[in-house]
Amino acid sequence: MKVLVTVKEVASVADDFEIEELAIPETYLEYDLNEWDDYAVEAAVRIAEDRDEAVEVVAVTVGPERSEETIRRVLAKGVDRAIRVWDDRLAEAGVTDPTTTARLLAAVAEREDPDLVLSGVQASDDGYGATGVALAERLDVGWAAVVNDFDLGDGEVDVRRELEGGVEELTTVSLPAVLTIQTGINDPRYASLRGIRQAQKKEIAVRTLADLGLDPSILDSDLILREVAKPEADADPTIFEGGPTETAADLETVLRDAGVGAE
Amino acid sequence: MSGDVLAVAEHRRGDLRPVSYELVSAGRELADATGGDLHVAVGGGDVETFADHLAVEGVDVVHTVAEGEEFNHDVCAAVTTALFESLAPTALLVPHSVNGLDYAPAVATRLSIPLVTDAVAIDYDDGVTAVRETYGSKVEATVEVETEPVALTIRGGEWPAAEGNGDPGIEPFDVDLDESALRSQVRGFEEVGTGDVDISEADFVVAVGRGIDDEENVDLAEELADALDATLAASRPVVDNGWLPKNRQVGQSGTVVTPDVYLALGISGAVQHVAGMKGSETIIAVNTDPDAPIFDVADYGVVGDLFEVVPELIERFG
Numbered sequence: 001m002k003v004l005v006t007v008k009e010v011a012s013v014a015d016d017f018e019i020e021e022l023a024i025p026e027t028y029l030e031y032d033l034n035e036w037d038d039y040a041v042e043a044a045v046r047i048a049e050d051r052d053e054a055v056e057v058v059a060v061t062v063g064p065e066r067s068e069e070t071i072r073r074v075l076a077k078g079v080d081r082a083i084r085v086w087d088d089r090l091a092e093a094g095v096t097d098p099t100t101t102a103r104l105l106a107a108v109a110e111r112e113d114p115d116l117v118l119s120g121v122q123a124s125d126d127g128y129g130a131t132g133v134a135l136a137e138r139l140d141v142g143w144a145a146v147v148n149d150f151d152l153g154d155g156e157v158d159v160r161r162e163l164e165g166g167v168e169e170l171t172t173v174s175l176p177a178v179l180t181i182q183t184g185i186n187d188p189r190y191a192s193l194r195g196i197r198q199a200q201k202k203e204i205a206v207r208t209l210a211d212l213g214l215d216p217s218i219l220d221s222d223l224i225l226r227e228v229a230k231p232e233a234d235a236d237p238t239i240f241e242g243g244p245t246e247t248a249a250d251l252e253t254v255l256r257d258a259g260v261g262a263e
Numbered sequence: 264m265s266g267d268v269l270a271v272a273e274h275r276r277g278d279l280r281p282v283s284y285e286l287v288s289a290g291r292e293l294a295d296a297t298g299g300d301l302h303v304a305v306g307g308g309d310v311e312t313f314a315d316h317l318a319v320e321g322v323d324v325v326h327t328v329a330e331g332e333e334f335n336h337d338v339c340a341a342v343t344t345a346l347f348e349s350l351a352p353t354a355l356l357v358p359h360s361v362n363g364l365d366y367a368p369a370v371a372t373r374l375s376i377p378l379v380t381d382a383v384a385i386d387y388d389d390g391v392t393a394v395r396e397t398y399g400s401k402v403e404a405t406v407e408v409e410t411e412p413v414a415l416t417i418r419g420g421e422w423p424a425a426e427g428n429g430d431p432g433i434e435p436f437d438v439d440l441d442e443s444a445l446r447s448q449v450r451g452f453e454e455v456g457t458g459d460v461d462i463s464e465a466d467f468v469v470a471v472g473r474g475i476d477d478e479e480n481v482d483l484a485e486e487l488a489d490a491l492d493a494t495l496a497a498s499r500p501v502v503d504n505g506w507l508p509k510n511r512q513v514g515q516s517g518t519v520v521t522p523d524v525y526l527a528l529g530i531s532g533a534v535q536h537v538a539g540m541k542g543s544e545t546i547i548a549v550n551t552d553p554d555a556p557i558f559d560v561a562d563y564g565v566v567g568d569l570f571e572v573v574p575e576l577i578e579r580f581g
Contacts (some may be wrong), residue, residue, distance in 0.1 A: 013398045015552045024402070098368065099378065121364070126397050128380045129359075130368035137369040142446030143336075145365035160453075163275070163361050164515050169334075170450040177446070180364075184503035222377035222413075227405035230554075231396065237548070237561040247565040248575030251547065254563050258524045258545050260467050260491050261580050 002056045004114035005044040006105055006132070007037040007074055009067035010125040022228050033070045036120025040181040042188040044118050045078035047152060056080050060108045062101055064091060068204055075199035076191035083108055087208035093219040100221055102134035107212035109139055116157070117178040121146050132180035142177040148185050266299025267352040271343055272317055273362060274308060275334070276452065279316055282358040282417075287425035289385060289417050290356050291321035296387035297353050300324065304436070306342050307331045311433075320427035326436045333452075336366040337445040343370050345438045352412060354391060359416035361516075371414040379406055380416040391415070400534055400556040419515075420538060458510035461518075465494035468522045470513055470540070472498040474529015474550060474569055478506045484528060487573050490580040496520065498536045514539035528569045532557030549573075 009031050017028035033041075041059065048055035059074050059082040061067060071082045085104050090096075109117060117139075119132035136143030144150075148168070149160040161169040162182050173179075191199070209216055240250040255261065270290035272283035287303060294301040301321060305313040306328035314325045328342050343366065347355055357367040359381045371378035383403075384394040391408045393415060462468060469488040475481060481501070488495040495511065502512040513520050515535040525543035530536060532548070532555055540546070541560050548561040549569045558564050565572055 011398070013401050015554055017401075017554075019402070024398075097377070098380070099372070102368075102372070124399060127395070127399075129364050130371075130378055130380050133365065133368035134372045134378075137340075137372040143365075143369070144447065145336075146361045158450075161361065161365070162516050163452075164280075165519070166455050166509075166517060167275070168453045168455050170453065171447050172450060173447045183499065187505070222408055222410045223379065224407045224409055225404060226392065226407045227403075229403050229405075231400065231403040231556075231559070233559040235546075235558070235560050235562065237558055237564040239558075239564045239566060244567065244571035244575050247567055248572050248579060251549075251563070251565065251572070251576060252579045254545070254547060255491065255524065255526075255580075260493070260524055 001051070001053060001116070002058065002112065002114040003044045003047055004109055004112055004117045005037070005040050005057060005059050005079065006117065006119040006135070007041060007059050007061045007071065008034045008120070008123050009061065009063050009070040010034040010123050012124065019228050019230065022225050024228070031066065031070065033073060034120050034123045036122055036124070036181060036183055038188045039183050039185050040118040040120050041074050041077055041079060042186045043181055046186065047116070048078065058083065058112055058114070060085070060105060062086065062090070062096065062104050071204055072199050073191055075202045076195040077189055078195065081202055082204045083207055084204055085207050085212065089209060089216050089219060093221070097221050097223045098128040098130035098134050100219060101131050102138050103214065103218050104212070105131070105135050106138040107214055108207065109135065115176050116152065117176070119178060119180050121180045121182050132178050136178035139178070142173040142175070143179065144171055144173050144177065145180045146182050147179045148182045150179060265351055265353060266294070266297035267302060267350060268294040268297065268299060268354045268356060269302045269304060269347060269350055269352040270356040272303055272305040272313065273358050273360060274305065274313060277308065279313055280358070280360070281424060282360060282419040283317065284319065284424035284426070285419060285422040286356055286358055286417060287317070287319055287321055288422040291425065292422070293354055293356070293385055293387055299353060302326060302350055302352065303431070304328065304343065304346055306339065307333060314433045318429050318431050319425045320429045321425055322429050322431040324432045324434055326434050328436050328438060330438065330440065333449055334362050335445070335447060335449050336362070336369070337447055338440065340366045340369045340373065341440055341444065342438050344373050346436055347374060349436070354412060355414040357414065357416045359418045363416045367414060367416050374414070376412050376414055377408050377410060378414045379408060382415050382417050383421045385415060385417070396534065399531060401554055418534070420541070455509060458508060460494060460510060462494050462496045462511060462513065463518050463520050465520065465522050467491055467493035467524045468496050468520055468543070469493045469526045469528065470496040470498060470530060471501055471528045472530030473500040475501060478504070480570070481506050483570070483573055487577050490577050493524070493526070498530045498533070527557050527561070528573065530557050531555045532560065
């Protein structure tokens with residue numbers, strides 16, 4: 001069987017950052033594998049390890065050349081090969097909304113024809129949380145969102161969906177399917193030295209829009225970014241300054257005033 | 264476009280979820296701006312009772328769909344798509360909830376309309392504009408949608424819950440479901456994360472987050488909780504790592520707490536966490552990152568290293 005896992009290199013902003021017009025300058029950004037995708041990768045690799053039949057795990061990403069560093073780490077964790085979708089037009093297009101990303105991933109998935117697609121629930125940078133389900137719909141297959149456990153059977157998968165407030169829903173979904181994976185579903189491994197060495201030899205195939213038979217007009221997003229700003233704080237907290245001794249003394253006062261430590 | 268707004272209410276195990284009423288407020292606001300009516304849809308379970316509850320001020324029509332008992336995304340996606348096609352509204356509003364995430368992207372794809380998720384504000388001026396938070400709530404992005412109609416999921420807790428008696432028309436909506444298109448089946452529900460300690464009952468909560476770095480350091484937080492006679496809780500990453508059990512998790516998918524004092528140590532304040540603790544009377548945050556979103560809800564804060572501040576506090580209360 002084949003498992004496709006969608007991964008994204010995400011950016012996080014430094015503690016102190018600036019915004020220039022509609023963007024945060026590179027100097028304030030740090031890149032890493034999206035946390036949710038790390039759990040999806042682990043789930044995919046475990047399927048390959050746990051099943052008697054041969055399982056190929058393929059990672060797919062939409063991202064610039066820089067993201068290959070992150071993709072190598074995924075390969076080092078046991079993913080067999082990777083596909084990176086990118087070309088100059090994508091670089092120029094800027095904002096990619098989940099609709100566009102789902103189209104790009106669907107074009108790859110149609111060619112790979114996986115039995116199961118695992119995707120993170122959301123990306124930590126833009127936080128849309130929509131790509132996985134949009135991908136399933138585009139592929140005309142079943143899905144389940146926010147999955148925190150699953151048991152893969154023949155032709156179907158039993159999933160647990162994590163609802164709000166400590167309630168889980170038990171659902172069975174027909175295969176092929178897309179599952180969006182919640183953090184905490186497993187304990188993602190660190191790449192071993194051996195894995196890192198092996199990853200160097202694994203293939204990262206680059207696919208352009210033309211390779212995927214996609215018209216560049218799919219990049220014309222209906223969503224236009226108009227403003228990027230630091231949010232105004234709802235609260236105006238009293239911030240205690242000073243070393244640990246001073247700030248702990250200030251906190252003690254607040255805590256005791258609130259009744260903490262009273263007998 | 265009609266200017267109408269279609270909002271889809273959400274319920275679970277017989278009760279409408281609070282976000283349904285927030286959705287009414289968001290929908291009314293948008294319908295006022297577009298000059299249309301607010302249609303609210305509710306499907307599955309006791310739809311007549313749900314419709315009575317949804318007859319609040321601002322709602323023009325409630326559409327009831329008697330299909331199934333609980334949420335099934337295949338049914339919900341089919342029904343929402345059919346209702347949308349029948350009403351041809353300018354905007355579709357869905358809660359940005361676990362279930363909202365489970366069908367809204369499919370509906371938007373099916374209808375070939377743009378989707379903006381997790382909106383915290385919506386505006387209309389010859390087109391829909393939505394504000395959403397990115398980079399872990401550190402950045403606010405304003406997105407304009409160039410075409411109509413549009414689908415939006417709205418974040419819970421951002422709009423007031425609608426109240427007051429309204430007099431909407433109640434209209435049953437029949438939909439011809441293609442059973443062969445159902446690819447999923449809900450088998451049941453299970454409560455998880457209950458245990459010996461009920462953090463929702465605590466007057467004082469000491470909560471640790473990712474900043475605690477290592478499992479061994481959780482002992483330090485435990486020591487502080489003991490010294491303060493507080494209950495130890497955690498944000499999601501600590502529970503995901505297995506450093507504390509699930510019943511200690513504060514947040515949207517964990518437990519909602521409203522203690523007198525909530526002391527957040529090394530918690531950045533992801534929106535899912537804040538949803539579970541913002542009702543605390545006094546919120547105190549200790550975090551090395553001055554821009555951490557937790558300071559947006561805190562009453563008092565220390566921008567500093569918890570490993571330096573906590574031992575000092577233990578000494579003072581020990």
